[in-house]
Amino acid sequence: MKEESEIIENTQEEKIEQTIENIKNVDDGKTNDQLSKPVTVNNDEILNKNFDPAKELIEIRSLSPMTIFNNYQITPQPSIVELDKHSHGAELQEYLSELTGRHTVPNILVGSTESRGGADDFIKLHEQGILLDLLNQWGEKDLDVKKVETPSNS
Structure with a gap:
């Protein structure tokens, strides 16, 4: 007879595998309007604490083949x-390398052609x-960035 911990572990592994499979099957034909709309669960799910993060991730990932989890509201997007999908991506990356001195991606430009860094730099x-x-x-008057409040899980 399986112990309870083994059953829970197997169920969690199955959910993770299913989530990964669902993410792989995401439709990438969504519009920018669809990408900018936040995905939220209904209040009943929150109040009843029936929130399923695996389900939510599948819903979020169905909006686009790329998802960025962000703590900032950036306007304009x-x-x-x-x-790798740009028809002249290699040439563009080479030019960016010459222009910014950064040979790797992500290469984040904000407000000018000066590289502001990559993911590690922004995390720091x-x-x-x-x-x-x-x-x-950096964005001067062309960019408005606000900190998004992190939801409380209490």
């Missing part, structure tokens, strides 16, 4: 260029509590 700036101010400074 940033452009994301997937160099966020952890130091200065990313928000820098984004607004």
Whole structure:
């Protein structure tokens, strides 16, 4: 007879495998309007604490083949260029490398053609509590960035 912990572990593994499979099957034909709409569960699910993060992730991932989890509201929405899907991605990456001195991606440009860094750089700036101010400074008057309040799980 299986112990309860083995049953729970197997069920969790099955949910993870199903989530990964569902994510792989995501339809990438969504519009920008669909991408900008937040996915939320209804209040009954929250009040009853029946929230299923695996289900929510599947819903979120169904909106686009790429998902960025973010703590900032950026207006206007940033452009994301997937160099591997761009018809001249290699040439564009080479030019960016010459222009910015950064040879790897992500290569984040804010407000100018100067590279502001990559993912590790932005994580450090966020952890130091200065990313928000820098984004607004770099974006001058063309970019508005606000910190999104992290939801309380209490």
